Amino acid sequence: MHKLMIPIQGDFVAPRFDLATEVLIARYEDGSLLGEPKTIIMERPSDEELCHMIIEEHITAMVCNGIEELHYNFLVWKKINVLDGIIGDWQTVLEKTLNGTLQQGAVFYPDKKETSSYKTQ
Amino acid sequence: MFTPDIKSLLEGVPSPAMVLDDMLRIVDMNRLMEAMSGHVIDEVRGIHGELVLRSNVGNNRDRLFKAVLETGEPVASEGDILNCYRRKIPVHCYISPLANRKNNRRGLFVVTELVQLDEVKKDPTNKIFSLNEIIGYSPKMQQVFDKIPLISQTDASALITGETGTGKDKIAEIIHNHSPRSRFPFIKINCGALPLGLLESELFGHTKGAFTGATRNKAGMFKLADRGTLFLTEIGDMPLPLQVKLLSVLDDRQFFPIGGEQSISVDVRIIAATHRSLQEQVKKKKFREDLFYRLNVLYVHLPPLREREVDIRYLADHFLEKFTAALRSNIVGFTSEAMDSLLSYSYPGNVREMSNIVEYAVNMCKEKKVGLEHLPGYIFEPIPEAPAESHISDDENFYEQPQQDTTAQPSPSMVLSEQKQESWNDIERQMIIDTLKEYGGSRKKVASHLRWTRMKLWRKMKKYGLLA
Incomplete structure (x- = not known):
């Protein structure tokens, strides 16, 4: 069983790990989700707290867009599989992660619907 | 219209x-x-x-x-x-x-x-080199400073040589910041740190599918540094096959990315640096002669610290001020004995080593003035063979660290306790090991005991090579 975390912002993977206030956590095995993914809203953005949460939640894989070298190295050292530089909507990213085709630095172009969902809340 | x-x-x-x-x-x-x-x-x-x-x-x-x-x-x-x-x-x-x-x-x-660039230009003290922490009042450093404005204003390739820790990187950055290219990128790449294939990809970029794992187009450093400066440090360690390609870019101002069919034209100034003697490397057939002459248009040699006696006192005061401010310490200076020891040491690691010595002393000293007992013990030990002159010799072991001569007998006044002869890093490393032993390897408990975050503990363990 794998446990995936994606820092998100609206429908998209959050631009920055250190500024994310919302994370999506999904459990999966053999390419299928185990239950509904859950989202956690954080009180405030904090890279250290996010790192702490990743350890506490026993996350095995993390997909994000921008992340500082320091945090990246820390998570890799904690044996977490980190794919960064991912630009796109989190649903596509989640699907690609489940079927094992997501690659570092992947860019997914939004269609019109997805474009309009990246809005000020 | x-x-x-x-x-x-x-x-x-x-x-x-x-x-x-x-x-x-x-x-x-x-x-x-x-x-x-x-x-x-x-x-x-x-x-x-x-x-x-x-x-x-x-x-x-x-x-x-x-x-x-x-x-x-x-x-x-x-x-x-x-x-x-x-x-x-x-x-x-x-x-x-x-x-x-x-x-x-x-x-x-x-x-x-x-x-950063803005701040350099707005430097109110108008000491153009102060922000980059280049301090030099010795005649040899003044000669270097005199050259910088001239080198900055041309587009010709420049070669910076000097022992490790003399500030080659900082000089390259100063040259770029004072050149007409200063608003454009300054990109540094260490030619000795990467294997051939990776270095070629970093320098020239690659196209999607050029090799296994090339899943997207990647712009190389040459393209990213367009209109700016590319700083090739440790150029003496660049693999020979890449030297050919670099020479061709310097001549034609264009190149092909790996797997690419279209050439890319760039306008990049090259500054190269090395701690080796490129002439010796040429003799040993480890460096191409034509590339050497192509890079060696403008030449700056940074003298080792032992040849800049005048600067040692200024540098010691500068680093003392820097580290006392950072550590919120109340130290006001050095005792005359400590300063004499600093002045007589030969600094094989040059300015970088002096910075480390002063940092160690500031950490160890709980008094108003840094004394002999606060300095790292190894500086009192004789160094068997200090490099004689400032010209660059070739070997890798040219700048060897001081040998720990166990047979040497330091003078009585220089006998320090065993504990104080260890460096600050050794002490901190040992402290981590001891605490890890105490808590049966539980990093969580160790971090809590040391009142560090787990991230800080990890950083320290990484620094001291304590990670599996």
Whole structure:
């Protein structure tokens, strides 16, 4: 069983790990989700707290867009599989992660619907 | 009516800049923005600007962009961006609206300026080298400083030589910052740190599918440094096959990315640095003679610290001030004996080593003045063979660390306790090991005991090579 975390912002993977206030956590095995993914809203953005949460939640894989070298190295050292530089909507990213085709630095172009969902809340 | 092309307009902007449409998607960006963000335009055209820029300039969920679009008022903001190489870069961000001929706001013009560069130019003390921490009052350093303005104003390749720790990187940065290319990127690459294939890809970039794992186009450092300066450090360690390609770029000002069919033209100034003697490398057939002459147009040699006796006192005071401020210590100076020891030491590691010695002393000293007992013990031990002159000799072991001569008998006044002869790093490393033993290897408990975060403990363990 794998446990995936994606820092998100609206429908998209959050631009920055250190500024994310919302994370999506999904459990999966053999390419299928185990239950509904859950989202956690954080009180405030904090890279250290996010790192702490990743350890506490026993996350095995993390997909994000921008992340500082320091945090990246820390998570890799904690044996977490980190794919960064991912630009796109989190649903596509989640699907690609489940079927094992997501690659570092992947860019997914939004269609019109997805474009309009990246809005000020 | 004349309608300017957006791309050529953007290339005329001397800062990273991009144009967004009314949906805040990227329409185009200049090469400087490509260099700063780490993305080429073909890869991110049509993507939301904020997803690529990754700034913290009050633009969470496009707030700032939308405000400019709605009000039509340009906005300036300060913050940082996070590029795809995981580097945080401080920037000033200027966002202004773009209107069509009917005066409808249809997009944004985003310009970012690197903060560091601004600060260098606004240096109020007008000591042009002070910000970069190059201190030198000795005649040899004055000769170096005299050369910098001349070297800065030309486009010719420059070669900087000097022992390890003499400040070759800082001099290269100063040359760039005082050159007409200063508003363009300064990109540093260590030619000795990467294997041949990876170094070639880093320098010249590759196209998608060029080799296994090349899943997308990648712009190389040469392209990213366009109109700026490419600093090739440890050039003496560059593999021979790459030297041929570098020579060809220097001659033709164009190159082919790995797997690419179209040549890319670039306007890049090369500054190279090495701690080796390139002439000796040429003799040993480890460095191409033609490339040596191509790089050695302008030459700067940085003297080792032992040949800059005048500067040792200034540097010691400078580092003392720096570390006492950082550690909030009340130390006011050195005792005369400690200063004499510092003045008589030969500094094989040069300025970097002196900085470490003073940092150690500031950490150890709980008194008003740094005394002999606060200095690391090894500086009192004789160094068997100090390099004689400042000319660059060839060998890797030329700048050997001082040998620990166990047979040498230090004079009685220099006999220090065993514990104090250890470096600060040794003490901290041992402290971590002891605490790990005490708590049966539980990093969580160790971090808690030392009152560090787990991240800090990890950083320290990584630094001291304590990770499995």
